Amino acid sequence: MAIPQLQTARMPGETRQRLLAATRSLLAAKGRRGTTTREIADQAGVNEATLFRHFGSKDALVDACVEYYCRTVELEELLASLDGDLERDLRRIASALMQRMESVRDLIVMSLAEEGGNGSVGEAAWRAPTAIKKIVAEYMAKRIAAGELSGNPLFLARFFMGMVFSYVMGRKRFPEEYAAEPGQVVEFQVDLFLNGARKA
Amino acid sequence: MAIPQLQTARMPGETRQRLLAATRSLLAAKGRRGTTTREIADQAGVNEATLFRHFGSKDALVDACVEYYCRTVELEELLASLDGDLERDLRRIASALMQRMESVRDLIVMSLAEEGGNGSVGEAAWRAPTAIKKIVAEYMAKRIAAGELSGNPLFLARFFMGMVFSYVMGRKRFPEEYAAEPGQVVEFQVDLFLNGARKA
DNA sequence: GCGTTATGCAAGTAAGTACTTGCACTTAGC
DNA sequence: GCTAAGTGCAAGTACTTACTTGCATAACGC
Numbered sequence: 001m002a003i004p005q006l007q008t009a010r011m012p013g014e015t016r017q018r019l020l021a022a023t024r025s026l027l028a029a030k031g032r033r034g035t036t037t038r039e040i041a042d043q044a045g046v047n048e049a050t051l052f053r054h055f056g057s058k059d060a061l062v063d064a065c066v067e068y069y070c071r072t073v074e075l076e077e078l079l080a081s082l083d084g085d086l087e088r089d090l091r092r093i094a095s096a097l098m099q100r101m102e103s104v105r106d107l108i109v110m111s112l113a114e115e116g117g118n119g120s121v122g123e124a125a126w127r128a129p130t131a132i133k134k135i136v137a138e139y140m141a142k143r144i145a146a147g148e149l150s151g152n153p154l155f156l157a158r159f160f161m162g163m164v165f166s167y168v169m170g171r172k173r174f175p176e177e178y179a180a181e182p183g184q185v186v187e188f189q190v191d192l193f194l195n196g197a198r199k200a
Numbered sequence: 201m202a203i204p205q206l207q208t209a210r211m212p213g214e215t216r217q218r219l220l221a222a223t224r225s226l227l228a229a230k231g232r233r234g235t236t237t238r239e240i241a242d243q244a245g246v247n248e249a250t251l252f253r254h255f256g257s258k259d260a261l262v263d264a265c266v267e268y269y270c271r272t273v274e275l276e277e278l279l280a281s282l283d284g285d286l287e288r289d290l291r292r293i294a295s296a297l298m299q300r301m302e303s304v305r306d307l308i309v310m311s312l313a314e315e316g317g318n319g320s321v322g323e324a325a326w327r328a329p330t331a332i333k334k335i336v337a338e339y340m341a342k343r344i345a346a347g348e349l350s351g352n353p354l355f356l357a358r359f360f361m362g363m364v365f366s367y368v369m370g371r372k373r374f375p376e377e378y379a380a381e382p383g384q385v386v387e388f389q390v391d392l393f394l395n396g397a398r399k400a
Numbered sequence: 401g402c403g404t405t406a407t408g409c410a411a412g413t414a415a416g417t418a419c420t421t422g423c424a425c426t427t428a429g430c
Numbered sequence: 431g432c433t434a435a436g437t438g439c440a441a442g443t444a445c446t447t448a449c450t451t452g453c454a455t456a457a458c459g460c
Contacts, residue, residue: 033233113313166362196396199350
């Protein structure tokens with residue numbers, strides 16, 4: 001055992017990158033307190049001392065990691081893709097939302113589990129979903145004003161977000177049961193959202 | 201400081217009870233690994249040694265705690281209260297579900313955060329919700345057969361559970377936003393579930 | 401070539417934490 | 431009253447873990 005590692009000269013920023021990636025995957029699997037700096041370093045193929053030389057402390061590393069993987073990318077593309085067809089718009093919104101939530105699912109769970117659910121992780125992990133929620137609420141308000149939907153826009157937005165959220169979480173807890181393709185799920189959800197389950 | 205504690209003679213089982221309660225509240229606040237046996241003992245007003253004399257190990261204590269607070273009470277009452285009126289039935293189911301989920305919310309979150317979401321905590325915490333899910337699925341199937349609902353009964357059940365789940369979790373993360381009374385929420389959810397959001 | 405920089409490596413420190421132990425004390429049941 | 435059970439208390443053990451340090455080494459820019 002104990003394969004000696006390269007002594008130096010990686011691409012600039014590569015070590016940092018490897019550490020962030022390792023941290024991410026370990027956080028997802030074992031949570032903040034369950035993950036040790038030694039493990040992170042090992043998985044990154046880097047010495048533990050190097051970890052501290054780069055980030056100073058475990059907390060700083062975790063923060064940097066969460067910050068890095070929760071960068072909010074532009075949402076303009078989402079807004080731009082909406083074309084006025086209610087059903088198609090909702091599907092696009094749901095798809096985008098699902099994608100974002102899936103991509104930070106572990107961090108969302110982590111944030112929920114940490115002291116009260118707030119804190120730096122919580123803020124970062126919910127940033128994208130919260131931004132989308134705002135978009136959804138405004139969209140709902142517009143469509144209510146246009147007479148296409150009825151109800152409280154905020155409630156509708158929450159409900160809509162909730163559909164996606166519960167699906168994403170369900171897939172984590174019961175992976176085998178939630179094997180359906182996301183596309184089908186979105187379709188089903190949007191349809192139920194618009195038309196309800198009652199037989200016409 | 202250092203107030204001396206009672207030396208002995210509590211009601212039979214009282215010490216155990218206090219330890220279980222303290223464990224529960226600390227687990228909810230800081231998670232399994234974040235909670236120390238010393239804290240638990242302090243909060244229970246009991247010496248740390250006593251904790252180990254009662255439960256042997258921290259893991260055993262946590263297991264006992266989760267087991268204790270996730271006892272599945274009878275669901276017959278729920279089934280018995282269904283009277284055939286679709287909307288009223290769904291409201292009753294949603295209410296029962298919401299109540300159960302709220303009561304084990306912290307443990308559910310804990311279970312999601314622990315290695316993959318499975319394990320003893322996960323099993324216990326999801327026991328009641330899973331039982332209710334089965335009931336819901338069967339109920340949906342019956343109503344579909346009766347021509348009152350349409351769709352896949354399993355999907356409908358999941359969706360229905362998801363509504364409640366996302367609400368319960370949302371209240372944890374955004375308590376101020378989710379201040380509405382549960383009764384109203386149930387009403388809104390069931391209505392949306394049955395009739396959709398599209399304006400007639 | 402030479403210094404600078406990034407790293408590996410091994411050892412170590414300090415603190416926290418699960419769990420133990422021996423002893424004294426107090427109450428309850430006999 | 432005596433015994434046994436349950437507890438408090440203080441000290442201690444063994445282990446983990448975040449974090450440090452000193453030194454050797456390998457590449458890169460000049």
